[in-house]
Amino acid sequence: MSAVWGTTDVEAAAARGVALRVAPGDVVTPLARDRAHELGVAVTSADALDRPPATAATVSSGTTDRPPGTASSSTTAGQRRHGSDSPAPSPAPSPATPLPPTSVGSPGTGGPVRTMRPPSPALFRRGAPLPAGLDGGARRTGRAVVIGAGHVGMITGMRLADADVFDEVVLVDIDEGRAAGIALDLQHTAPLSDFATRVRGVGRVEEAGPAEYVVITAGRARQPGMTRADLVSTNAGIVGDLARRVAATSPQAVIVVVTNPLDEMTQHAWTSSGFPSSRVLGMAGVLDTARFQALVGVEGSLRPRSVDAIALGSHGEEMVIPLSRASHDGSSLGQIVPPAQLDAVVDRARGSGAEVVGLLRTGSAFLAPGTSAARMVLAMVRDSDEVMSAAVLADGSYGIRDVYVGLPVRLGRGGLREIVTIPLAPAELAALREAGERIRARLGAMAVAS
């Protein structure tokens, strides 16, 4: 299993005046390589690290062995406005964050060497524990708006308020009384959860005021017997209208779309808002990854958080959970959970949304989805440098271009910092490309229908 090294690793090495030592198979992102060049930090290969036999193509110091036709390396964030191919200026690098507690010195070289870590949300929480000041009320800043104060929006709002990082969290719902009622109820939990964030509920986006982050959860949820695609015509109208109004009210915001069908609605929000693609992201991969981790944890009696995996592709049938990357404590999951059982877990994770819909009998999942959406916003506001899965506009990475699809990314304060290319087995790569093509076809059908 390999690690992904980002700009914060380079900056930490620069601060220590040492080289960045990576292992064969590790990924050094393009931004990190640029930063290393700027700071004069040498990137050297540390091949003495303990690691299991490689199960996937190796990456060393940023070069990737990959099947012909794939992108040559992980790529910089797609920051295009639709209709233009010119990239926007690169976001400013984040301040260096301390290396995680698992970092160890390398005797004889002095370079910062970490234990091998695959790119998963579980293990890339570089900001944990958070730097002093970010975990308390002293650094609260700005406003987060959650549109749709239904099941998912309510949980998203609660998680954002609990985090105590925003001055204000505003819930918006066409059912204004619901937004106001949930907001007041949530505000009442402030002493219980110890936050000082103000919570407001309003009926219109314009009343919320300009925000740094806007989560769109408004729209119809599916009922038993429905597919997510059945929601497309109703929800496209809602999401398109809201994205335009968000662009007018909060022109610098990052939008996180949750409304289904997720991949299509995220691309629709991007085109409707006119925002650079780096500021319109979709939430599904964090949820799908969490579901897989949770289910493997139950099957294998493992702590879910220590299951390293990532869910990519579409939020639906074309979900891709690359088992070549999935591990626990440095061992491939295939060595811990019998392959047939593992395949069954992948299928169950893929069908978890429908499973919950069937059990609830009205509406769809909201606890894990709301928590996942908040997790993305918190990763950005904290500039946590996590690698997580998000629906983003593919920029040629993985051989996919110009369509929103779930890929591994690094998020920063301003949204997408970069798409991270991780080595995949050929069948996984093919499945990911197929997901991109299927989403593109559905978008085409959506355009014809509108």
Ligand SMILES: NC(=O)c1ccc[n+]([C@@H]2O[C@H](COP(=O)([O-])OP(=O)(O)OC[C@H]3O[C@@H](n4cnc5c(N)ncnc54)[C@H](O)[C@@H]3O)[C@@H](O)[C@H]2O)c1
């Ligand atoms: N991406 C994911 O992983 C994921 C996970 C769960 C749910 N979802 C989707 O999220 C959406 C919301 O799910 P939910 O369970 O919260 O549904 P819900 O019915 O509980 O809440 C939806 C809310 O949106 C509000 N709304 C509708 N139109 C609006 C508008 N124009 N402006 C403001 N508010 C508006 C409704 O009044 C309602 O309160 C659904 O489309 C669902 O499929 C996605």
Ligand SMILES: O=C(O)C[C@H](O)C(=O)O
């Ligand atoms: O399944 C749904 O309709 C809601 C959501 O996409 C989920 O995965 O829970």
